Amino acid sequence: MDGVSIIKEHQKSIIDIIRNTTRGDWKVLVLDENTEKIINATVNEDDILNHNIANIERIEERREPNPTMDAIYVISPQPHIVDCLMADFERRRYRSAFLIWTGVLPDTLARRVDAARRQIAAPPQNLFVDFYPRESHLIAFQDPSSFQVLYNPMCNDLVARHLTTLAQKVAAVCHTLGEAPKIRYYSPQTATHEAGVLSFHLARFLQTEIDRLQKLDPNFPPQTTRPQSILLITDRSMDLMAPLLHEFSYQSFIHDVLPLKEQPNGKITYKMVVNEGLPNAEETDSEITERDKLWVENRHKHMADTIERLMKEFKSFIAKNPNFAGKNENETSLNDIRDMLAGLPQFQEMKAAYSLHLTMSQEAMNIFQKFKLSEVASVEQTLATGLDEDLKKPKNVLDQVVRLLDDPAVAPTDRLRLIALYALYRDGMIDQDLLRLLWHASLQRARDSTDKVAIENLELLGARPLKTQLKEVPPRQSHQPLFPPNTKTAVESEEYALSRFEPAVKHMLEDLCSGTLDQTCFPYVIPPQAGGPSDDAFQTQGSLRSAAPRWASANRRQVENRQRIIVFMAGGATYSEARACYEVSEKQNRDVYLVTSHMLTPAKFIDDLRLLKSDRRRLQLPMDEPPKKAPAHLFERPAPPPQQVRPPQPGGGGAGGGAPGMGMGGQMPPGGPRPPTKALGAMTLSSGPGPGGPSGGGGGHERTSSSATGASVGDDKEKKKKKRNIFGMKKDK
Structure with a gap:
């Protein structure tokens, strides 16, 4: 899609x-563990070295002193990192330092650093990049513990500190994009859970951070002809259906059903066999990146469309290369194409991309058929939308749910997701009914099972999974959805009937762009002035742009003038919500960026629900870990220089070392003991032991009496001698 990529920014x-810091002079770049991950997320090492960087080093690791070269420190404003920096200053490891902080340095730490200003070559700078761009319009902080901190009652004392950290990171995203946005936040009107005020407090914290950045950087935000951006703050409790449903867009579905691995810096890999069936077959981790054109073009398409497009494009390749096709192209299946790709050594890059996506598509569809996901998803859509495929009020919903729970072909995790969706659909059920459903699903059979706990803990996110009695007196007011479902759009096909549900984020963005977003549910932190421009002031202009011919959409100036909308989802976002943001961007001619603490999959969401009332010690939160300390080796005193060895005296012995107690060349020091030359000369293999031991070896350091080794000995010595063998050792009796 068009628009400014956060990866490139x-x-x-x-x-x-x-x-700008090297200015053509060679310098050393010093990073810490955190900044190294952040930089590696978007920048290649070669790109850094090409800008007069002689070497890249880690501040926590052992390094050789380099007092003839300046160093650029790109480091985090953390106490233990400041300790590492001060250790470098004390050792004068580099000639001088250029400091670049990835956040605002607290005053107490700033005073410590300022005390060493003689070694600092220029005023410190700030680089607000403490986040991980995942896609062109998707940013994550790679902090999955955020969910527990925000919603687990045992973590209440951590919430304020965590909200401050989140606000600083969101502000860093705004600074990188050059936006000082108007801030609106989700304010549920009937919230009964403690976390219902999260968005309100986070919005206040974020406004404070934006104001502080404007004071620190007089050039922020830069002058632009774009309309002022808008930042919407919401949290996971706004939409509990999205992380439970099976979403059949390509990206969402493979993250749901395939064992994709997420690296700490946000990179995604999939383990697959390359050149399967050939002698050079090997297992490898294939990375799914923004550089993969096939991935970028297909990730938000429905699985049916993705497979059709992949096969169509590959058949087109076969038509252009008739010698490659081994059978009728009309009979080519996904498996046939995978086999053909194994014989394509001359098209390595294309081969790798097609192999990856055809393999993942095939594996995903195998799971779709094996676990009856078509039937499961049909019921899920009814529960999530409250409407059947004909967009009418559904009938016999419980019977459909129970039938799937009793079906052994349905995976246990899918059964639990169905029960959770049914609890949300019913807006609560009595405890006995929940136990019956779990029994039908063959769940909660073990004493230590947490399946029931996962359903009950939805209450901490604002839902009501359980109620005390079948009929409440007075009856509770019927729960109204935040955004009522669309009952006018007909379902296009059977495949798309399984994708009727749209995340609340999409409805929120569409209402924002049309100027109809409820200011009661989404108030401003700073209300707009009366008579001032509103969020929909540029709606007409946007519509005119969208009506322009396609060649106009490629105009860079037009793209730069598009209004930017930033959505922050606290507690984790889903890939279906990321898809929704891209779709609104395309349709409404705006740049929509989704920012979140981490990306959620259904399995991850269920696991988080299980732990929501767990003791803090079980959670192993990073915030509960002891404060990090600078490595001890940074404070070690350098070893003293080795002492110079005196040259050997004239007339000394050979080059080898002498015996203990001797000087250089094997000479005895003056006044020292003399070697027992006479005794040694008279010793034979049959001689008795000397005073120092059985073989007389102890005489090397003491004078030895000649009587102990003489030719004649007394009778008592002769008797002892007869009891010894030829080596002077006593014989066994």
Whole structure:
């Protein structure tokens, strides 16, 4: 899609500040563990080295002193990192230092650093890039513990500190994009859970951080002709259906059903066999990246469309290369195409991309058929939308749910997701009914099972999974959805009937762009002035742009003038919500960026629900870990220089070392003991032991009496001698 990529903006910010600091002179770049991960997320090492960086080093690791070269420190404003920096200053490890902090340095730490200003070559700078761009319009903080901190009652004392951290990171995203947005936040009107005020407090914290950045950086935000951006703050409790449903867009579905591995810096890999069936077959981790054109073009398409497009494009390749096809192209299946790709050594890059996506598509569809996901998803859509496929009020919903719970072909995790969706659909059921459903699903059979706990803990996110009695007196007011479902759009096909549900984020963005977003549910932190421009002031202009011919959409100036909308989802976002943001961007001619603490999959969401009332010690939260300390080796005193060895005296012995107690060349020091030359000369193999031991070896350091080794000995010595063998050792009796 068009628009400014946060990946490129993140990369540009890092490269620009390094280039402007080196200014053509060679320097060392010093990073810490955190900044190294952040930089590696978007910048290649070669790109850094090409800007007069002689070497890249880690501040926590052992390093050789380099007092003839300056160093650029790109480091985190953390106490233990400041300790590492001060250790470098004390050792004068580099000639001088250029400091670049990835956040605002607290005053107490700033005073410590200022005390060493003689070694600092220039005023410290800030580089607000403490986040991980996942896609062109998707940003994550890679902090899955955020969910527990925000919603687990045992973590209440951590919430304020965590909200401050989140606000600083969201502000860093705004600074990188050059936006000082108007802030609106989700304010549920009937919230009964403690976390119902999270968005309100986070919005206040974020406004404070934006104001502080404007004071620190007089050039923020830069002058632009774009309309002022809008930042919407919401949290996971706004939409509990999205992380439970099976979403059949390509990206969402493979993250749901395939064993994709997420790296700490947000990179995604899939383990697959390359050249399967050939002698050079090997297992490898294939990375799914933004550089993969096939991935970017297909990730938000429905699985049916993705497979059709992949096969169509590959058949087109076969038509252009008739010698490659081994059978009728009309009979080519996904498995046939995979086999053909194994014989394509001359098209390595294309082969790798097609192999990856055809393999993942085939594996995903195998799971779709094996676990009857078509039937499961049909009921899920009814529960999530409250409407059947004909967009009418559904009938016999419980019977459909129970039938699937009793079906052994349905996976246990899918059964639990069905029960959770049914509890949300019913807005609560009595405890006995929940136990019956779990029994039908063959769940909660073990004493230590947490399946029931996972359902009950939805209450901490604002839902009501249980109620005390069948008929409440007075009856509770019927729960109204935040955004009522669309009952006018007909379902296009059977495949799309399984994708009727749209995340609340999409409805929120569409209402925002049309100027109809409820200011009661989504108030401003700073209300707009009366008579001032509203969020929909540029709606007409946006519509005119969208009506322009396609060649106009490629105009860079038009893209730069598009209004930017930033959505922050606290507690984790789903890939279906990421898809919704891209779709609104395309349809409404705006740039929508989704920012979140981490990306959620259904399995991850269920696991988090299980732990929501667990003791803090079980959670192993990073915030509960002891404060990090600078490595001890940074404070070690350098070893003293080795003492010079005196040259050997004239007339000394050979080059080898002498015996203990001797000087250089084997000479005895003056006044020292003399070697027992006479005794040694008279010793034979049959001689008795000397005073120092059985073989007389102890005489090397003491004078030895000649009577102990003489030719004649007394009778008592002769008797003892007869009891010894030829080596002077006593014989066994």
